Amino acid sequence: MASDHTLVFAMPAYIPDNQSLPQPRVIMSCIVRRRYIQSEVGGGTALPPRASDGGFWYRAEYPSGPFVSHDRSPSSQSRAIVSSMLDDMRLPFPLDRLRWLDVSAGMHVTEKYLTRDELVSEIARATSHAVNDTCREGRKRTKMVVSIVHKVTISEHEMRARWRRLQWRILHSRILEEEERWRRLLSGQRSTLNLTRQEGAVTTPDRNTEGVLRIRVMRESVDQDRINFGAAHKSMIESLNKVTFEGDQGSNSSHCVICMEEVAIGGQLIRMDCSHKFHTDCIKTWLKVHPTCPLCRRPLSP
Structure with a gap:
């Protein structure tokens, strides 16, 4: 005490x-x-x-x-x-x-x-x-x-615990800031796209265009934020949920925002705690450097 x-x-x-x-x-x-x-x-x-x-x-x-x-x-x-x-x-x-x-x-x-x-x-x-x-x-x-x-x-043990809690508070604050910045930037990029009207209906940008915007914003955020919070532990990476892609809203394929490659139905993906999905090799490579979700920056749970 x-x-x-x-x-x-x-x-x-x-x-x-x-x-x-x-x-x-x-x-x-x-x-x-x-x-x-x-x-x-x-x-x-x-x-x-x-x-x-x-x-x-x-x-x-x-x-x-x-x-x-x-x-x-x-x-x-x-x-x-x-x-x-x-x-x-x-x-x-x-x-x-x-x-x-x-x-x-x-x-x-x-x-x-x-x-x-x-x-x-x-x-x-x-x-x-x-x-x-x-x-x-x-x-x-x-x-x-x-x-x-x-x-x-x-005691030394309590001091280390206080310091870890302080680091997590700083990390959480940075994550919230990056999430808000990502939303503002992505919203601004979407507003500059040309939307076509067909018989009173609005056609939104296709999935590939939106994926390009997401990866562009993600890369800009990584380049700007040089603070390294340490790599994820190997056991944490191995414990992630592995799922089979079954299609999204009737489409036959989707995109991994890390490599921008298509994922066919039946392909193996890893689902983060925040429900975002990525290629297995792509997300493992990412987590070895940044222990956060590439999209929402939510930290990887122990």
């Missing part, structure tokens, strides 16, 4: 002064990131944060007046400002297991877990010290950087 805690610290940062301000101002800049750490069973190695780990920046500017006072009562304005700032950030994790890193005490970490109200008091206290130091120097701008690091300790 995963265990987590949140480490928070605040420290002043340099910012150019602006004497034209009517009153002193304080800038609160927050850095929020999530970090996964493998447990000792997995080697105790810290894993680098990724874009999907929920990291983001937050910046707000407030009057410095409430922080000049050393009032730390629950009703003080400085505490209200800090509490409102934490609410506005809408953190993707709860502020319940908090560790405060006291920079003024030489990077000393509190031995106990803080409550949210205690964290608000600590941030307000650190900001008050920075604002008063800036005022004594005759400056009107103060910048405080608050770092919030949510650390999650998990």
